[in-house]
Amino acid sequence: MxxxxxxxxxxxxxxxxxxxxxILLVTxxxxxxxxxxxxxxxxxxxxxxxxxxxxxxxxxxDGTSTFLRECLEGAIVTINKENQYFASACNQAAAxxxxxxxxxxxxxxxxLEDSLKLLLQTLDEYSSAGAVGAKLLYPDGKLQEAxxxxxxxxxxxxxxxxxxxxxSEYCYLREVDYCSAxxxxxxxxxxxxxxxxxxxxxxxxxxxxxxCMRIRLKGWKVLFQPEAKxxxxxxxxxxxxxxxxxMKQNHLKFLSKWERELVTQPFPQPESAVGLWRASFRQxxxxxLIIDDNLPLYDVGAGYPRSYEILKLLAAASxxxxxxxxxxxxxxxxxRELQRIGIEVVYPSTEIARYMAEYASAYDxxxxxxxxxxKDYIEKVRSNAPQAKVIxxxxxxxxxxxxxxxxxxxxxxxxxxxxxxAAVEFELTLRGLRESDMVFAVxxxxxxxxxxxxxxxxxxxxxxxxxxHMSPPSFGVREGILCVAGFKDGEDSPSTDGVHWFxxxxxxxxxxxxxxxxxxxxxxxxxxxxxxxxEDVIVTGQVTGEDLSSYYERCRVSVIPLRIxxxxxxxxxxxxxxxxxxxxxxxxxxxxxxxxxxxAFVTDQPKQFAEDVIRLYHNGDMWxxxxxxxLEIVQDNFSAEVAANRxxxxxxx
Numbered sequence: 001m002x003x004x005x006x007x008x009x010x011x012x013x014x015x016x017x018x019x020x021x022x023i024l025l026v027t028x029x030x031x032x033x034x035x036x037x038x039x040x041x042x043x044x045x046x047x048x049x050x051x052x053x054x055x056x057x058x059x060x061x062d063g064t065s066t067f068l069r070e071c072l073e074g075a076i077v078t079i080n081k082e083n084q085y086f087a088s089a090c091n092q093a094a095a096x097x098x099x100x101x102x103x104x105x106x107x108x109x110x111x112l113e114d115s116l117k118l119l120l121q122t123l124d125e126y127s128s129a130g131a132v133g134a135k136l137l138y139p140d141g142k143l144q145e146a147x148x149x150x151x152x153x154x155x156x157x158x159x160x161x162x163x164x165x166x167x168s169e170y171c172y173l174r175e176v177d178y179c180s181a182x183x184x185x186x187x188x189x190x191x192x193x194x195x196x197x198x199x200x201x202x203x204x205x206x207x208x209x210x211x212c213m214r215i216r217l218k219g220w221k222v223l224f225q226p227e228a229k230x231x232x233x234x235x236x237x238x239x240x241x242x243x244x245x246x247m248k249q250n251h252l253k254f255l256s257k258w259e260r261e262l263v264t265q266p267f268p269q270p271e272s273a274v275g276l277w278r279a280s281f282r283q284x285x286x287x288x289l290i291i292d293d294n295l296p297l298y299d300v301g302a303g304y305p306r307s308y309e310i311l312k313l314l315a316a317a318s319x320x321x322x323x324x325x326x327x328x329x330x331x332x333x334x335x336r337e338l339q340r341i342g343i344e345v346v347y348p349s350t351e352i353a354r355y356m357a358e359y360a361s362a363y364d365x366x367x368x369x370x371x372x373x374x375k376d377y378i379e380k381v382r383s384n385a386p387q388a389k390v391i392x393x394x395x396x397x398x399x400x401x402x403x404x405x406x407x408x409x410x411x412x413x414x415x416x417x418x419x420x421x422a423a424v425e426f427e428l429t430l431r432g433l434r435e436s437d438m439v440f441a442v443x444x445x446x447x448x449x450x451x452x453x454x455x456x457x458x459x460x461x462x463x464x465x466x467x468x469h470m471s472p473p474s475f476g477v478r479e480g481i482l483c484v485a486g487f488k489d490g491e492d493s494p495s496t497d498g499v500h501w502f503x504x505x506x507x508x509x510x511x512x513x514x515x516x517x518x519x520x521x522x523x524x525x526x527x528x529x530x531x532x533x534x535e536d537v538i539v540t541g542q543v544t545g546e547d548l549s550s551y552y553e554r555c556r557v558s559v560i561p562l563r564i565x566x567x568x569x570x571x572x573x574x575x576x577x578x579x580x581x582x583x584x585x586x587x588x589x590x591x592x593x594x595x596x597x598x599x600a601f602v603t604d605q606p607k608q609f610a611e612d613v614i615r616l617y618h619n620g621d622m623w624x625x626x627x628x629x630x631l632e633i634v635q636d637n638f639s640a641e642v643a644a645n646r647x648x649x650x651x652x653x
Contacts, residue, residue, distance in 0.1 A: 011038050013053050013074030014045065021051040021120060021185070022099030025107050026089040028058040031067055033108040033233055038072070040110040048116035051103075052076065054093045058083040087197035087207040090181075094188075094196060102191055104208075106182040108233040115228035119185040122173070122225045130220025131186045131212060133179020134228035137165060144232055147176030147224035148209075149279045151268040154255035156209060159280040168322075168346045168355065172339035175282040176224045177265070178212030183230040186211075190220065205243070206250040213258055222282075226339070274362050285319035286651045287362055289388070291377050292369040295325045295334035295345070299523070299545060305570045306395070306442065307369065309465035313644050315342045319651060322363075324352055326373060360384035365651065367440070369393040371428035378435055391650075392436035393462070396567025397446055399425035401494065404587065405564045408497070433457060438650070442568045443591030460650055463591075464573040465643045468634040472579030472627060473553050475620040481510070481613065482555035482580070484548070484571040485522035487529065494564035496526060498585070502561035503532050505606035506613075511536070513614045521551055552578035556623070557616050560588030561609070568592060577634045581626035583612045593637055599629035 023041065027034050034055075041053060053075040057065050059082050068077045076096055084092065094102055101123060105111065115134055122132045136144040136158075143165035145158035158180075160170045194214045201207040212222045255262070269275025278287070296308035314321045321343045328335065328347040335345040346355045360366075366381045366388045368374040374392055381390060402422035409415040433439055433454055440462045441447040447459045483502065485495035499520060507518065515536075520529065523542035533539045543551070552558075558575040560582060568591040575582055576592065582600040584592075589602045596602040601612035616623055636642070 010071045010073055011035070011042060013042065013072075015074050016050045016052045017098075018050065019052040019099040020049040021101045021103050021116065022094075022097030022188070023051050023053050023103045023105055024090055024093040024097065025053070025055045025105055026058060026086055026093065027055060027060055027064050027068070027107045028083060029060045029062045029064060030108060031060070031062050031064045034064055035067070037105070037107050037109055037111075038075075040112070044111060044113065044116050047114055049120050051116065052097070052099060054078075054096050056080065056084075056089040056093045058085065058089055083203075085203040086181075087199045087201055087204075090207075091196040091199065094191060097188060100188055102186050102188050104181040104184045104186070105230075106232065109182055110231040111183065112229040112231065115183075115230060118225055118228040119183075122223055122228075123185060123187065126221070126223060128221050129223045130190045130215040130218070131179065131184055132223045132225050132228075133176075133185070134183040134230045135165060135170065135224070135226045136180060136182060136230055136232045138162075139231055139233060141165070143170060144234060145180055146170035146226060147174065147280060148178050148180065149276065150177035150209065150213075150262070150265055151270075151279075152262050152265040153268055154251055154258065154262055155268060155270075157270045157276060157279075159276060168344055168351060169277060169280070169359075171226045172344045173226065173342045174224055174280070175221050175342075176280065177216075177282055178209050178222055179224055180232075181208035181211070182232050183228075184208060186215075190215065190218070194218065201250050201253060203246060204250075205247045206254045210254060210257070213261070217261070273358055277359055278362055281320045283318040283320065285317060286364040287320045287322075288314060288365045288367065288651065289322045289324065289360070289363045289385070290367040290369065291324045291326065291373055291381075293325070293373050294327050295323075295331045295347075296338070297331065297334060298337075299542070299548075305574075306462075306464045306568075309640070309643065310462060310647070311338060311343055312341060313465070313640060313647055314651070317644065317648065317651070320344075322346060322355075322359075324355070325349075326352070326376070356380060356384050361387065363388045365389050365391060367391045367393050368432070368436070370395050371398060371425060371432055374432040374436070375428050378431075389437045390435075391438045391440055392432035393440040394429060394432060394442070394446065394450075396442055397429060397449060398566055399423075399429060400566040401564055404566075405494075405497075408563060445591040446567065460646055462643055462646055463638050464568050464570050465640050466573055466577035466634055466638050468577050468631045468639065469553075469579055470631060472631075475556065475623045478554055478556040480517040480519060480555045481514075481617070482551050482558045482575075483518065483520045483561070484551075484558070484575070485520060485525075485529075486571070487522055487524045487526060490524070490526045491528065493526075494562055495522060496529060497564050498561040498588075499529055499532075501563055501606075502559065502609075503537075506559075506561065506610045507537075509607070509610035510613050514617055516556075516617065519551055519555060521548065549578075552580050555580065557613055558582045559609075559613060560584035562588040563604075565590070573634065573638050576630035577638065579627040579631050581616055581623050581630065583609060583616060585609075593633045594630070599626055599633060 056078045058080050065079050138144050143160040143163045146160040149157045197207045198210050266279045297304040298308040324346045338345050363385050399422045402418050406415045406418040438458045441459050450459050487493045518537045520539045558580045562585050565587045572592050585604050594600040603609050
């Protein structure tokens with residue numbers, strides 16, 4: 001007979017009539033574990049979606065049943081007279097659940113902060129996901145499981161067991177064979193449709209593997225969400241020796257049931273780091289390693305928005321993508337953004353050598369972005385990943401930027417130094433073209449230059465990527481002039497030079513005629529740019545993506561006064577995608593497909609630039625025609641569909 005010498009303090013849950021999640025616990029003795037598990041749920045209640053708690057006790061003999069009856073308020077409790085074991089008790093709890101989602105949670109777990117919310121967000125964001133599991137940790141902080149691998153012989157491996165949970169290979173969202181029901185969120189309707197847990201796997205083990213197998217055969221995915229973390233006292237409900245014996249028995253049952261389906265699984269390689277790494281990612285696309293000089297700072301410019309869109313498209317195409325930034329300090333939010341969409345990010349930079357040594361031999365493709373990155377890593381890649389096809393993503397012809405800067409420089413000594421830099425950049429670009437297996441160019445303009453030097457070079461144009469806003473706000477509701485400028489390099493930024501030229505040579509004439517407001521929008525403007533601020537010239541500094549969209553949708557004309565630069569400018573194609581007509585310099589319009597007087601105004605003469613802005617600002621019919629043609633160019637050349645098809649041609653084979 002069970003008894004408690006002293007009843008613990010009561011635990012109270014708020015009763016939910018319309019819970020989003022039903023949390024299902026099965027208990028069999030181990031009262032202390034159960035109490036800690038319930039306490040962790042209470043700590044999460046205020047930051048979690050509405051949930052109910054359903055506990056089924058399997059005839060505990062250590063006081064658990066008394067505790068559940070006497071000390072637990074606001075939960076649904078069922079006490080079984082006999083041990084029904086895990087699968088049957090879970091099914092019993094699920095039959096009582098009102099939530100849209102079922103969270104199977106072992107009573108020997110402690111769920112950490114925000115994990116419930118993160119699990120639910122994952123199912124909400126990924127409509128193809130039928131279930132999502134958490135990162136399981138040992139009490140000492142080591143990794144217990146980052147998703148699990150199912151081998152062809154029906155055996156399984158918990159990915160990362162005993163390792164450091166902060167390593168990059170365990171920190172990104174990915175599709176997996178299965179996740180342990182120690183913490184597994186499943187769509188309620190799907191669980192019912194599948195007939196719940198298969199009770200033939202009594203007393204325990206393999207019922208979660210079997211459930212995930214059935215989920216996947218129905219066309220749904222099982223995802224691993226690394227940001228949801230749970231401490232799991234493994235074997236808290238069973239002795240380790242008896243657990244291993246039961247696992248072996250149920251392994252044979254599982255193998256018998258699924259032998260035909262298991263032939264698509266990889267052969268067992270539980271002792272191979274590379275084998276485990278490959279098998280831990282269920283989607284069977286290519287393994288692609290990308291090395292760039294920084295994380296894709298999608299709100300900064302300098303080619304990073306394009307990098308971000310390419311990464312998203314590759315991940316969406318079911319490729320396993322690993323991104324290595326050679327510099328990442330202070331940019332963790334950008335790393336987390338990639339991890340949340342299923343991209344592995346290797347950082348900090350001290351991890352690069354380890355990662356290359358362990359996993360480079362597993363990649364099908366390596367993309368080296370920008371000439372300096374190519375120089376620093378081509379030999380390492382060729383030696384560590386001789387099997388991989390190397391792609392040089394030039395991003396832009398950087399030496400052209402330096403040549404243009406030198407041509408405008410008054411100080412002759414400084415001009416000579418810039419020319420010397422251009423010569424180095426030119427040689428590095430040529431090396432990338434010579435020593436790679438394929439080249440990505442950002443525009444047809446850049447491609448023509450590359451082919452003029454190496455006619456047999458395989459060059460694929462992967463442009464900037466935008467979603468065209470096909471119904472932009474009309475001409476009549478707009479006012480003001482927009483100048484989007486990135487000041488990443490401070491006083492040496494091409495945008496700094498361009499804004500100075502515009503403000504000193506062009507703006508006075510525009511202001512005399514229009515008296516319109518000018519918005520200079522961009523991160524980190526130097527003091528020399530801030531000094532232009534007046535009541536009618538607003539220098540914003542960095543803005544959110546939502547605020548930037550607002551500027552594009554309420555201003556009447558966009559100006560791009562760049563005199564220095566190279567490649568396809570994101571601020572140009574972005575303005576085109578919003579249907580906001582442009583007046584641009586020839587450097588700004590380079591590679592964009594804009595034609596002067598047809599889809600935009602393109603000029604390098606200050607007087608003409610001002611007259612074109614004034615003309616476009618007043619002429620609604622011309623404005624509408626430029627807007628329409630800009631959107632057509634984006635749809636035909638810079639849409640996600642265009643870029644995705646070109647990437648598919650590279651990585652499909």
